[in-house]
Amino acid sequence: MKDKYPVTCFYGVPIKLDNSGHYIFNTEIKIHAWRNGKHTKGKYLKLGQLFLTENNLLVAIVGATKLSFKNRHNFVPLERFTKEFISDEMLEIAIKKFKEEAV
Template sequence: MAKDKYDTAILNGLPVREDASGKAVVEEGAKVHPWRIGKHTKGKLGKPGQIFLTEQNQKVVLVSVEKLAFKDRHDYTPMGRFTKETMDLNDKI
């Protein structure tokens, strides 16, 4: 890979919020939205259920990952950083 290129992927996720006990829950009426890994994305991509932050610090739970050609990266909004926080998708969706 050229030094000016970086790994890209589409991250499909649902916005989450914290409930009164501080547990992450999917926002009511939330729809899956795509983001992408950006040049300055921090952290490591995990598996569905991982929570990441958008560039505006909105928490999002990862639902699925798709391949993304480097040349198509500008069609998607970059996300900010991955966290080590996770949630069980079976309970939330």
């Protein structure tokens, strides 16, 4: 099948801008999962990177795992990666929460 492409599952936290223009997330962090799709724009660079969903929700990546091509329909595709990142302090908090939920 020549239309196959590498698929990655991205775990993320919804983000919003505060009044000062800084990225923040709710104190009650809830981790969600998305995947890249055939038409996803941009490139994944590293944890903390922001992406937009198909509903224009801004999300910070806190984890990523390879996903089998045949299992890709279990996750919603993301729209595009941005070149922006959350702060290292926020990333540490979100990764800690992600690891707690994974256990």
